[in-house]
Amino acid sequence: MSEPVPAQVEDNDLLLLTDLYQLTMVQAYWKESMQEWATFSLFFRKLPPSRRFMLACGQQHAAALVSQLRFSQANLERLAGTGKFDDGFLEWLEAFRFSGDIWTLPEGTPVFENEPFLEVDAPIAEAQLLESLIMNLVQPETVLASKAVRIAMAADDRPVVDFGMRRMHGVDAAMRGVRAYRTAGIAATSNVLGGLRHGLALNGTMAHSYILAHDDEREAFRTFARQYPETVLLVDTHDTLKGVQMVIELMDEEPELKVSGVRLDSGDLGDLAHRSRAMLDEAGYQTIKIIASSGLDEYKIQALLKDRAPIDAFGVGTQMGVAADAPVIDLSYKLVEYAERPRVKHSSGKINLPGRKQVYRRRDARGRYAGDIIACRDEKRTDGEALLVQLVNNGRLDDEAMALADSARERVQAALKDMPDAMKELEEGATDYPVELSDELSRLVEALS
Amino acid sequence: MSEPVPAQVEDNDLLLLTDLYQLTMVQAYWKESMQEWATFSLFFRKLPPSRRFMLACGQQHAAALVSQLRFSQANLERLAGTGKFDDGFLEWLEAFRFSGDIWTLPEGTPVFENEPFLEVDAPIAEAQLLESLIMNLVQPETVLASKAVRIAMAADDRPVVDFGMRRMHGVDAAMRGVRAYRTAGIAATSNVLGGLRHGLALNGTMAHSYILAHDDEREAFRTFARQYPETVLLVDTHDTLKGVQMVIELMDEEPELKVSGVRLDSGDLGDLAHRSRAMLDEAGYQTIKIIASSGLDEYKIQALLKDRAPIDAFGVGTQMGVAADAPVIDLSYKLVEYAERPRVKHSSGKINLPGRKQVYRRRDARGRYAGDIIACRDEKRTDGEALLVQLVNNGRLDDEAMALADSARERVQAALKDMPDAMKELEEGATDYPVELSDELSRLVEALS
Incomplete structure (x- = not known):
């Protein structure tokens, strides 16, 4: 009997x-009657280089x-079947309802070393x-959004479409990824279920297999374009520039076919984009857009645009997907x-910040980020915006606080306007952005060291 | 109204x-009445360095x-709500049942560039x-198993425990990861649901939070060890060697406490392992094991063992988890x-192999891998073992072929015995393992180029 295929x-x-160990520790707390409240803080110590x-x-x-x-x-x-847990403890688990509080940063908040997310x-x-x-759920969205925002920045207001689903780490990563990409400012996704669930526009063109399955590339273009007005045709199956020429001839023959763009998916994308643009413009198809894909990331996009490659939109998969x-x-x-x-x-050599905390973000007179202060939660400072909000109160979700997740995408756009330029550079390097501890928190660190 | 939290x-x-684009292409095939059989092949072009x-x-x-x-x-x-699909096509989707065949490599098969997995x-x-x-499901298991087997090899028959769940890319990655780790030869996992579903032993120790929540480290050890005979105590919360000393004193005081090991989770693991081993041996606790964790990967494990660090088992999380x-x-x-x-x-510059294929693995007289031949599926060669098996036949799963997945872990162990030593080196470098095309496939490639 072979292994059954487990459900999701x-x-x-x-x-x-x-x-x-979480379950064994919790059973130990239960046996020891350790029921006092605790605070746990979620943060990272080091930004990736x-x-x-x-x-x-x-x-x-x-x-x-x-x-x-x-x-x-x-x-x-x-x-119970593991033999590791007492009946009394299993009853405690059965009755478990989360009764505590959770504070979080609103989603889409830029965050730095040692600052609590939650x-x-x-x-x-x-x-x-x-x-x-919690860690397993936060990790992928944070990692993927933090990559995606760099790709969106590199594209400099040109739309970026997520093509990554097939190379992501499984079903949940593909779904959370779309949510993260929406927050990060990605324009659209090819992932149907992800886009429908998380409210990101669906987008897609065609694959080489469609062209190959037809005996003639030109007929494949014609058939697809007739069925899908405003479609984008993939021109590199055999030879990119010949493909572009075919699209031009097709449009000349059937002006009622409304092709919106061509996709370049291999070769020297910058050179091919220049040549394709020239061919299309010369033929009078200035409105046909050029979409580029194939191993793109923020560095390649930046280099293409620095060379003034006439690319109107980017499809990005693998590099962003993981x-x-x-x-x-x-x-x-x-x-x-x-x-x-x-x-x-x-x-040794690591900072650990004790106690319940709050993060304050200070701004200069023009509203630009001036620095962060990590403080004790009860300080009630007035020299910055308190970033952590109470999302769960005695086990109850606060709908108003939760609604902040809906504006995550707008929060990122606003943050990109307000953050120092050095923070938006794509190269490795320090930003000198000050993240300091409040005096009260410093004294607490000192007292416990 | 805030965004609802979607279910899994x-x-x-x-x-x-x-x-x-899969759905739009499939609708196009439907409209064009393109119903002939096709073969799609799943493979990768380049091994990561x-x-x-x-x-x-x-x-x-x-x-x-x-x-x-x-x-x-x-x-x-x-x-239907997207407005992109015709009613007739939606009816086709409603009636969709996979009616084709699928050939796959048995899980746990070592695979090389351009060889079809499926x-x-x-x-x-x-x-x-x-x-x-298919790609989204195969990607994480292949990537994670291929990392994990290197870690298992580096540990050189010492058990490796998966601690990675919290830093993996979401729920599905954590689950598929355990399945991949089981195949790769990882001994146990801390992931409860993953271990229970995929039949990998559960393992876990204790966290720093348990120690910190108690006012006294020694009392925390005592309480935990009384509750969990054969437990492993985490000794580095304040000072690793003082922690080891405390464990020794605890065992001296209460010989009936059966502590099975100590876990070192920070600092210079090699040095601390040597010192801890010496202390434990001197106190007569030669049977207490030393478990090391903290940022480990195959290179760090290899270096520790090269220095003869007396470590009995490794906990590996982040690096293996992604x-x-x-x-x-x-x-x-x-x-x-x-x-x-x-x-x-x-x-340009890429090989694409046409047609239905089979992979043959040749062995030398001693049964060691001698080289692979990628061939046309119908060749019926006798100079090697045909690796791809038919798993799905006209839409029906073949239970006998599927049962090969149950022996994936044993398949990996056998492969590690039979593969050339150069293939098991952890450093970057070529193995000179020959993967060739059969004459018939070569002629087909030639004819289509």
Whole structure:
């Protein structure tokens, strides 16, 4: 009997998507009657060398999702079957409802080293239980949005279309990716389910297989264009410039065919774009757009545009789909307070910030970012905007705070206007953007070291 | 009204997880009455520089899953809502059942450049419809297994435990990852749902938060060890060697506590392992094991063992979780035959292999890999083992062929014994392993170029 093909993971199963030690530690807290509230803080310590900021994404979605989860009977039985858990503890899991608070940055907020994306205040067992899942959900959206925004910046207001679904890390990555790309300012996606669910425009052209399946490239173009007015034709199956010539002849023959563009998908894209543009313009088809794809990332797009390649839109897949140059960040979810006492792990050479926190973003007189202050949550400073908002209050999702996720894309656009120019450079390098600790937080760090 | 938090994707929705152009091309085939059979071939062109082979993983699972999928009414309505599809075509989608054949490599087969993992023979619309999803499913398992097997090799028969779930690309990556790790020879996982579903042993220790939540590290150790006989204690929360000393004192005080190991999670792991081992041995605890974690990959493990670090097991997370040095391969799914005529796209500098194919693996007299031959499927060669097996026959899954997935882990272990030593080196470099085209396939390539 061969292995059955398992179904996709359902929401109902997500509380089991955790590290075993979370469950054993939570059982230990339960046996020890450790029920005091704890605060855990989600942050990263180091920007990847190729990033000057990260876009915090996924944390509102993750918080909203995890705060509503329950253990199903089927999953409690699976846990019982491991022999690692007491009946009394399994009853506790059965009754589990998240009763704590969650603070998060609004999605699409630029975030820097050591700044909390999210803080969970809850009875320690509850906060511990959610660690691994929150991290697994926030990681891909943050990593993918932070890559995608660089690609959108490089394209300099030309639309970028996500073609990456086929090379992403599975179903959930492809779905979360579209959500992240929408936030980051990507114009459209080829991913049908992702685009429909997350409200990003669908876009697509045609594949080489369509051309190859027809005995004649010209007839393939004609047939497709007749069926799909305003379509984009893929011209490089055999020879890019011959393909462009064929499109011109087709339009000359059948002026009622409304082809909106040609896609170049191989070869020297800059050179081919220049030549294709010249051919199209000369033939009177100035309105036909040129779309380029094939191994693109922010560096290649920047280089093409620096050479004034007449490309109107970019299709980007693989590199954006896995954030290939920085596919992971060192997200941590650390205990920073228990039983009203700030706590930290002492690590040589690493900063660990104790206690409940808030991040303030200061601006200059023109509204431009001037620097961040990481502070204790209760300081109530007036020298900057407090970024973390309370999203979950005693287990209840605050709809108004959650609505901030809807404006994530606009938040990114506003941030790109307001951030220092050095932060938007694509090359590796420091931005000298000041992220400081408040005096009160500094004293607390000092007191605990 | 804020954005609702969408549920996880269900099997029922998977046919919509595709690129838009697949659906528009398939509608075009339908309108054009193009119903001849096509063959599509899944392969990659280039090994990543840091890989000497890839493990083909996920292709049996993907083929079994996609061959059984249907369009739900809800999804047909969503497609209708886009305005891009005719009613007649939506009826075709409603009636869609995969009726073709799928050939795959057994999971866990080492695979090289240009060798098909999988070939789909089906009416062209059906084969085109499955492209994006098959690729999305095969990509993560192949990429993650191919990283994991290197880590397992570096550990040189010491167990490696997967700790990566929290930093992987979402829910599905974490689940597929465990399946890939099982194939690759990883000993256990901390991922509860993944381990339970995919039959990999569960393992876990404790986190720094547990220590920090207790006012006293020693009491935290005592309490945890009393609850969990044979547990592993995490000793680096404040100071690794003081932590080891505390464990020794604890065992001296309460000999009935059966601690099985200590985990080192920061600092100079080699040096700390040597010192910890010396302390434990001197105190008479030769059987207590040392487990190391913290940013490990195959290179760090190899370096630790080269320095004879007395480490008994490794916990590996982030680097394995995203295959950080090669998070993606250039998997392609190309039309190679339509209407009984082999076809290829002509790409400058790239090989494209037309027609239905088979891969033969030759062995020397001692059973060691001697070289591969990519051949036409009908050649019936006798100078090697034919690797591709027919998994789906006229839409029906062959249980016997599918059962080969159950032995994927054993297949990898056998392959590691039989492959040339140069293929198992971890450094970048060529292996000179011959992958050749058969004369018949060479002639076909020539004829179509």
